[in-house]
Amino acid sequence: MLTYKKSGVDIKGANIFKSKIKALVRKSFRPEVLKDIGGFGSFFKMPSGYREPVMVSSSDGVGTKLAVANLINKHDTVGIDAVAMNVNDILCTGAETLFFLDYIAFSLVKEQVLVDVVKGINDGCIESGCSLIGGETAQMPGMYRPGEYDIAGFCVGVVERGNIIDGSKIEAENVIIGLESSGAHSNGYSLIRKVFSQKELKRMGKELITPTRIYVKPVLSLLSTKDSRLSINGIANITGGAFYDKISRILPDNVNARIFRNSWPVPKIFKLVQNKGNIADHEMYHTLNMGIGMVLMVEKSAAKNIIAKLAQLKLKSWIIGEITKGNKETEII
Numbered sequence: 153m154l155t156y157k158k159s160g161v162d163i164k165g166a167n168i169f170k171s172k173i174k175a176l177v178r179k180s181f182r183p184e185v186l187k188d189i190g191g192f193g194s195f196f197k198m199p200s201g202y203r204e205p206v207m208v209s210s211s212d213g214v215g216t217k218l219a220v221a222n223l224i225n226k227h228d229t230v231g232i233d234a235v236a237m238n239v240n241d242i243l244c245t246g247a248e249t250l251f252f253l254d255y256i257a258f259s260l261v262k263e264q265v266l267v268d269v270v271k272g273i274n275d276g277c278i279e280s281g282c283s284l285i286g287g288e289t290a291q292m293p294g295m296y297r298p299g300e301y302d303i304a305g306f307c308v309g310v311v312e313r314g315n316i317i318d319g320s321k322i323e324a325e326n327v328i329i330g331l332e333s334s335g336a337h338s339n340g341y342s343l344i345r346k347v348f349s350q351k352e353l354k355r356m357g358k359e360l361i362t363p364t365r366i367y368v369k370p371v372l373s374l375l376s377t378k379d380s381r382l383s384i385n386g387i388a389n390i391t392g393g394a395f396y397d398k399i400s401r402i403l404p405d406n407v408n409a410r411i412f413r414n415s416w417p418v419p420k421i422f423k424l425v426q427n428k429g430n431i432a433d434h435e436m437y438h439t440l441n442m443g444i445g446m447v448l449m450v451e452k453s454a455a456k457n458i459i460a461k462l463a464q465l466k467l468k469s470w471i472i473g474e475i476t477k478g479n480k481e482t483e484i485i
Contacts, residue, residue, distance in 0.1 A: 169266055169267070169289065170190060174188060176267075176274055177270070179278060180277040180278050181283050181285075184198070184199055185197075185285055189286050189287075191286075195285075204313040204314065205311070205312065206313045207309070208242045209242070209309070210239075210242045212238050213234065214237065214302075216341040217230065217338050217360075218301065222300060223353055224358065224361070226358070227265050228268040228269075228271050229361055230303060230361065231268075232272045232276035232364065233363050234254060235252055235280060235282075236363065236365065237337075238306065238307040239282065239307055239368050240366065240368070240445075242309045243372070245311055245317055245318065246315050247309035248281070248311065248368075249282040249307050249308075249309040250282055250283070250308055250309055251284070252284050252285070252305055253287045253288075253307075254270070254303065254304070254305050254306075255287060255303070255304045255305065255306075256287070256288070256301060257296065257301060257302045258290070258296055258300065258301035259297065259298060259300070261300075262299075270284075272363070273303075279368075280369070281368060282307065282309075317385075319386040319401075319403060319449070321385040322386040322402070323404070324476055324477045326385055326451060326452065327449075327450060327452050327455045327473070328471070328475065329447065329450060329470070329472065330471075330472035331444065331445055331446040331448070331468075332444070332468040333365055334364065334445070335360070335421060336360065336441065337441055339391045339439070340394075340439045343431075344425055347428050348428070359421060364445070365445050370465040371384075374461060374462075381454050382454060382458055383451065387402070387448055387449070388402050388447050388449075390445055390447065391441075394438050394442070395437045395482055395484060396437065397438070399411075399482045402449075403475075404480070405479065405480050406478070407475050407477060407478050408475070408477070408478025408480070408481045408483060409473060409475060409483070410475075410476055411483070412472060412485060415471065415472040415473070416472050418442050418443050419442075448469075455471055
């Protein structure tokens with residue numbers, strides 16, 4: 153007799169998995185979480201202290217970096233990437249992330265792999281100060297090859313309406329501060345996987361799956377101060393489209409961003425990708441973060457203090473460019 157399990161979906165196994173991760177997930181719960189995971193909806197109380205709160209949301213995934221994780225059979229960090237790609241995005245608006253929900257899809261994966269993935273997601277939530285309050289684990293026979301899976305996530309944050317950062321305050325003579333990345337983060341892996349052989353990817357695998365740096369706590373520390381010497385006019389997350397697309401997105405219509413390519417140390421992995429793949433500079437800076445995971449547009453007088461404050465928070469940063477009069481374009485010289 154045909155059953156759902158014989159069709160490839162193991163409901164009992166899924167329930168056992170969910171019961172195993174409940175205690176793990178509780179470690180990320182903020183006081184505003186009202187219910188445990190596993191219900192038909194997730195409950196989160198609006199935090200106090202906001203006069204005119206505005207909700208900010210984001211949805212993103214990890215992409216083909218997962219192929220490298222599968223190649224070296226290491227799955228406990230890619231969940232951090234799923235969180236980072238979302239929380240870093242809404243951080244660009246000045247928002248504090250409140251909660252995160254995940255989506256994991258697969259055909260046939262070992263239970264321990266799924267536990268490792270959720271552990272990474274939970275670690276990312278703890279690092280960014282948000283709660284993992286729910287999600288979906290979708291077993292989809294025939295959609296993925298055995299052992300393959302996909303991860304995406306969704307987060308919600310909050311910002312005081314009067315404190316929203318949208319780039320409108322960016323003006324000529326501001327400077328651009330670049331924050332150090334932890335590697336390639338979660339963008340450009342289709343290019344990276346094209347450049348290197350399977351043997352090379354396996355040899356460099358641990359470096360290539362270094363999780364995306366989460367910038368939430370150090371940047372929120374800057375934003376929470378009332379010290380005008382630490383004020384920020386714009387923030388851009390250097391992900392897909394990298395410098396050209398992501399920086400231009402937040403510029404007012406009357407200015408340009410000028411990036412000085414030799415103003416920070418580019419990690420060796422990016423040089424290796426470029427040399428082995430014979431890739432033009434424009435393509436590199438349009439695809440990969442080149443060692444800069446996020447940029448801040450600030451008053452020139454504030455730059456030194458911001459860099460010093462970030463150094464105290466164990467985050468390296470450099471002045472990597474300037475804002476000039478223009479028409480909403482980014483140039484790298």
